[in-house]
Amino acid sequence: MANITSYKAPDLALHPSETGINAIEGAARRGGAFFNTIADDLSATGQRIGSTIRDAGDVALQSITHQQISKGAATGTEMAADIDSEWNEVAKNADPNDPTVRQKFLEQKVEPRLQEFLDGFSTEDSQKFAEQFVDRLRNHLSTKTAADMSTLAGEAIKVNVAKTVNSLGSMVANDPSSLSFALDSVDHTITAKIGSSPTLDAETAARVHGSVLQEAKQNIVKAAVVGMITKNPNVDLDAIQQKYGEYINGTEMRMFQKAAQTQAKANALVEKQAAIAQRQIDDQNVHAAATKTMTDNVTFDQNGQPIVDKKFFEQALDIAKKYPNAPAAAETVRTMFNWGEAQQNKEAKVVDDPTVKSDLMTRMFSPDKATTTLDLMKARAEGKISDHTFQSLHGLVTELEQSPIKGPVWQDTISAVKGELVLSNVGLPGKDIAGEVNYANWAQTFIPKYLAMSRAGTLPPNALDVKDPNSMISQSMAPYKRTVAQRAQDYMSSLGGMGGSPAAAPPTVTTKAQFDALASGTTYIGADGKTYRKP
Amino acid sequence: MAFGANTLTDFAGAASDIFAGFGDDAKAQGAAYEAENYTEAAALAKQNAAFTVESTGIQEMQTQRQITAAMGTTRADVAGAGFANSGSSIDLLADAASQGRLTQQVLEKQGQITEAGYNEQAQADTNLAAAATAAENADKNAGIFSDITGALKFAAGLATL
Numbered sequence: 001m002a003n004i005t006s007y008k009a010p011d012l013a014l015h016p017s018e019t020g021i022n023a024i025e026g027a028a029r030r031g032g033a034f035f036n037t038i039a040d041d042l043s044a045t046g047q048r049i050g051s052t053i054r055d056a057g058d059v060a061l062q063s064i065t066h067q068q069i070s071k072g073a074a075t076g077t078e079m080a081a082d083i084d085s086e087w088n089e090v091a092k093n094a095d096p097n098d099p100t101v102r103q104k105f106l107e108q109k110v111e112p113r114l115q116e117f118l119d120g121f122s123t124e125d126s127q128k129f130a131e132q133f134v135d136r137l138r139n140h141l142s143t144k145t146a147a148d149m150s151t152l153a154g155e156a157i158k159v160n161v162a163k164t165v166n167s168l169g170s171m172v173a174n175d176p177s178s179l180s181f182a183l184d185s186v187d188h189t190i191t192a193k194i195g196s197s198p199t200l201d202a203e204t205a206a207r208v209h210g211s212v213l214q215e216a217k218q219n220i221v222k223a224a225v226v227g228m229i230t231k232n233p234n235v236d237l238d239a240i241q242q243k244y245g246e247y248i249n250g251t252e253m254r255m256f257q258k259a260a261q262t263q264a265k266a267n268a269l270v271e272k273q274a275a276i277a278q279r280q281i282d283d284q285n286v287h288a289a290a291t292k293t294m295t296d297n298v299t300f301d302q303n304g305q306p307i308v309d310k311k312f313f314e315q316a317l318d319i320a321k322k323y324p325n326a327p328a329a330a331e332t333v334r335t336m337f338n339w340g341e342a343q344q345n346k347e348a349k350v351v352d353d354p355t356v357k358s359d360l361m362t363r364m365f366s367p368d369k370a371t372t373t374l375d376l377m378k379a380r381a382e383g384k385i386s387d388h389t390f391q392s393l394h395g396l397v398t399e400l401e402q403s404p405i406k407g408p409v410w411q412d413t414i415s416a417v418k419g420e421l422v423l424s425n426v427g428l429p430g431k432d433i434a435g436e437v438n439y440a441n442w443a444q445t446f447i448p449k450y451l452a453m454s455r456a457g458t459l460p461p462n463a464l465d466v467k468d469p470n471s472m473i474s475q476s477m478a479p480y481k482r483t484v485a486q487r488a489q490d491y492m493s494s495l496g497g498m499g500g501s502p503a504a505a506p507p508t509v510t511t512k513a514q515f516d517a518l519a520s521g522t523t524y525i526g527a528d529g530k531t532y533r534k535p
Numbered sequence: 536m537a538f539g540a541n542t543l544t545d546f547a548g549a550a551s552d553i554f555a556g557f558g559d560d561a562k563a564q565g566a567a568y569e570a571e572n573y574t575e576a577a578a579l580a581k582q583n584a585a586f587t588v589e590s591t592g593i594q595e596m597q598t599q600r601q602i603t604a605a606m607g608t609t610r611a612d613v614a615g616a617g618f619a620n621s622g623s624s625i626d627l628l629a630d631a632a633s634q635g636r637l638t639q640q641v642l643e644k645q646g647q648i649t650e651a652g653y654n655e656q657a658q659a660d661t662n663l664a665a666a667a668t669a670a671e672n673a674d675k676n677a678g679i680f681s682d683i684t685g686a687l688k689f690a691a692g693l694a695t696l
Contacts (some may be wrong), residue, residue, distance in 0.1 A: 007605070007638035010597035014581030014590030016653065021576045025660065028572030032667070035565020039674075046554020050547030057543035064538065122696065124539025454580030 017128055053062040061123055068126035072117070076133045079117055083110055083137075087145060096152035099198045102145040110141055116150045149199040154208040157193050157200070162191055169223030173401035176231070179224040179244075186216045214247075221247035222256070229253075229260040230348050282326030288318045290332050291373045295398070304388035308343050316340070332374055341386075351532030354436035356384040360393055361440050364400055364447075383532070392444045392523070403451050409464065416466045417442065417473065421480050423487045434490035438480035537694050545692030555599025556681030562670045563674030570667030577660030584653035595639055602635030 036133050087105060094101040114134045121130040190213050194205050221244045228235050237253045245528045275517040297312035316336040323329045356379055363371040374395055422435035423444060450472070453459045463472040482490070509526060526532050609631050613624040 007598060007601055007635055009638070009642060010594045010601070013594050014586045016586040016590075016649075017581070018656075021579045021583070021656065021660070024572045024576040024579065025663075028576070028663070028667070030573065032565040032569040035561050038561040038567070042558035042561060043551075043555045046551040046557075049554065050551040051547075052542045053548045053550060053626040057546065060538075061538060061540070061543065122538050124537045124695075127537040170613070343630055465619065 020204050047358050056377055061125075065123040065125045068121050068123060069129050072121060072126065072130055072133070075120070076117060076130070076137070077532035079113060080137050083113065083141065084144070084184050087141070087148070091145075091148050091152060094152070096149060096156040097197060097199060101239065102149050102199070105145065106141065110138070115118045146199075146201065149240045150201040151493045153197045153199040154204045157190075157197065157208055158212055160193060161186075161190055161216055166261065168220050172220055172224035173230070176224045177229045179221065182224070183217055186220060187213065190216060191377075216290075222252065225253055226256050226260070229257050230263075231527060233257065233260045233264050242529065249293075275423040279325060279327055279456050282323045283328045286319055286326045286329050286332050287372060287374065289322070290316070290336060291398075291401070293319065293378070294335070294373050294394070297446070300387070304386075304391050306343050306390070308340050312340055335374055335378045335381060337379035342381045342383070350526075351385045352381045352386050352389050352437075352440075353379075353384040354440075357389055357424075357440050358436040359391075360385070361443050362414065362418065364393075364396060364443075365410050370400075371397060383526075383528075389440075396447055399451050403455060413464045413466065413473065417477060420466070420477060423490075432487070432490065434482070435487070438482070442477060442480045446473065449476070542695040545688045549688035549692060552681045552685030552688060554580045556678045556685060559674045559681055560680030563671045563678060566667045566674055568667075569662040570671060573660045573664035573667060575662060577657040580657030581652045582661055584650045584657065587646055587650040587653060591642060591650070594642045594646070598635065598639050598642055602632065602639070605631050605635065611644065667696035 048294060084467045087108060090101065090105055090109075114137070118127070118130050118134060119442060120129045145432075152187060168186055172179045172182050190209065194200060195211050196204070200208070225237075225244075228240065235257075236248065237257060241248070241250050241253060251274075293312060293315040297309035297315065299309075302309055316333050319336075320329050320333040360375060360379060362373045363369055363375075371393070376385070376390055376393050376397065379385045379388070385393070418439055421439045423432035424435075426450075450459070453463070460472060462468050462470075465471040466473055468474055509532075511522065606628060609628055611626065619622045
């Protein structure tokens, strides 16, 4: 009998495995965790490195900061001193009324140095130190430069005002009636100057205004009072004090008055001395003009005879016209005329008077009364020296005027030479005529040579040593030295012979034949009645 | 600016961020690794789902053979007993057929359930892979930004010198 069939699920089937899935999912979960661990390790490493950087950096930072602050403190003070000094130099030469001087200095000189200073600091704390230092220095310089410029402006105003006061003072001194105008002007001027100054601060302006104005008014009033007293040393001062007592007191005015009275006396004395000095100057000018006239208009021929140009007399007269107040003018011109006329009216040959010639020669080196061309002209006009001697001595005078040798050493030397060549103090009357002649001849020979070598700078050190037989002066004296016997004979000859009898009267010479017959050195009387000596 | 506490903080922060960036890169690699594995697990789950379909088909075919065999046996038994294919015989055959269809339906449903389970697992792994990929991208971005912030802090530190 058939039954109802039952069925079972077949055994043959595919059975998928989840092993791989589970393994891979596990790998995913574990693998992710490993990477997270790596990530955590890396982060932790980063944290540790950062912490190390911070710790080590802190130490380095503090060290660098300390080093920079230590160095910067010294550098900063040195820089501040330098800038101060530099500003002082700038301010010294600056225009105190130029407001850009200070600004330019701060911008162009100070700021670059401050920036350079700041650049030397690299840490925050050291830079903070530097910035604070620079801020303080900047404030100091700003204040100092402004104050200095203001002070300089104030000083400049004082100087400027001083000029104004001087001008006004001069004005009121000359014209005391302008005193009120001067006081108003100085008030207006000073106030305007102070008000218009671009660099003057209020404090300085007030100080300058107060002190300068009062002082200026005092000076102007004093100048006016001095002017009044100068015009009238005995002026009544009471009225002045009543009006200007604010600026000047009675003691000062009386002091001014006394000074003015003293000054008036002094002025009179000075004027007198000035007149004397002017007369002395005029005399010197007369002398110079006479020498020039002589040099320009007188020449000498081959025989030593002077040739006088006609302008000589005109120019001599001009000297008197030009210097009418010179005390020596009249005598000088008269002497020049006499000499000129003597040259034009020669009737006999003049023989030198040894005494006069010696005196002229000796005085050439005198510091007080030196021989002048005028002296020579006078001697020549009086027939005391010949034309030849005049020419020689005139040449010497001219040379000595160009190169004076009138010192004490030279005086002593000349005295020594004269003592060697001229016999004197022998207890006998008369003079050593031959000695005087020798002395004069020596001088005419030696002095030009000495002056020429002196100008050329070739003088030997012992040139004037009379005790050195090899010296220049001793060598030059040698031809003129005489033995004792010669001296005695010459001396006796001048007295008229060994017997000491009076000398015969000199012969009168009126013709050339008579003159030629005379021996050299013979004394004779010329046609004009004057005594001459034949050379 | 100057060398100071800020400089040190900047350099320290730079080092920390740079290494944090390395960590983020490692996390990104881990996430990528997870995504790769979850993707592979999802593929395997899908493969199992396919296996389940195939296995259900086999079992249904086997059940169909059992039904065919059972129906044939029943007809033979009825014929052998001298019954015509009618009346109770018909009821028996119908009942056997009905029993076979039920078995087949159960097999089919079970296969669908198993397949659905594998598919859901595959979907879950796919989702995990996507999440890991998203995490990878986020870690990569975090690494990039850590490198950037590290570089910026380093630059800031340099700038103070």
